[in-house]
Amino acid sequence: MPLRRRLMRSAVCTAAATAVLAIASPAWASSIVPLNRAHIGKTAGAFQQECQDPKFGTRPADQDGWHFVLPTKQSGDFQTLSLTFKDTAGVTVTVTVPNPADPYTDFLSANGGGDKQVKHAYLFTPTGWTLTGGSALVSGEGERFNLSHTCAGTTATASPTPTPTPTTPTTESPTPTPTATTPATTTPTPTTPTSTPTGSVSPSESAAPGGSTSAAAGAGGGDNGGSLPLTGVAVTTYALGGVALIGGGALLMMRRRRDRITFTS
Secondary structure (H helix, E strand, O other), X not given: OHHHHHHHHHHHHHHHXXXXXXXXXXXXXXXXXXXXXXXXXXXXXXXOEOOOOHHHHHOOOXXXXXXXXXXXXXHOOEEEEEEEEEOOOOOEXXXXXXXXXXOOOXXXXXXXXXXXXXXXXXXXXXXOOEEEEEEEEEOOXXXXXXXXXXXXXXXXXXXOOOOOOOOOOOOOOOOOOOOOOOOOOOOOOOOOOOOOOOOOOOOOOOEOOOOXXXXXXXXXXXXXXXXXXXXXXXXXXXXXXXXXHHHHHHHHHHHXXXXXXXXXX
């Protein structure tokens, strides 16, 4: 009898343990669920904004805040997330949550109160990134996880550096070079010597056949002559006077000769 009782007890314990394991198995199973397709291609600035979320309190102003959530209790808890983004330069970036070595702030959060299920995941990225996909490892069965809300950051605008205005250097006016003044040259006024007539006109002055008056040979003076030649109005006047006297004398003589001639018959 004791042996039968022991065998009976062993069989009951084995059955009970198998039943417990069978019931607990679904809770212990893990699965990978995708991101809701309706949330793919979103930016933080184009989604529902809830910057009052206390978890966004540590977010730098130049970063976007993202809040992901599991929709039902049957999905179990978040274990890890893998999210892909496209940065402002078009480069694809993969971010794992949680990952202390990741350059971006990310963490999992349990529900408040007595419910310690990890249903929330937070992530901070540089402003302007686009969510392009993701998947989550959960401790249960589920269909998908969702993007709950965001808080868009502000891009710091660098103040333009003022362009210095080129200063035109002051050009010194060149000192004028003094111009040498040429002393005025006084041109001496030629003085025409006045010849004083001495007596009568020299008989050497005769009227030329062409009616012009020829001066005596010695009147011009040579290189060693002591006087200047007689020029100008005085010489011409004396020459004309002499010609007039000679002509008048000749006419007077011819008249006297005519008066002396007598005719006889």
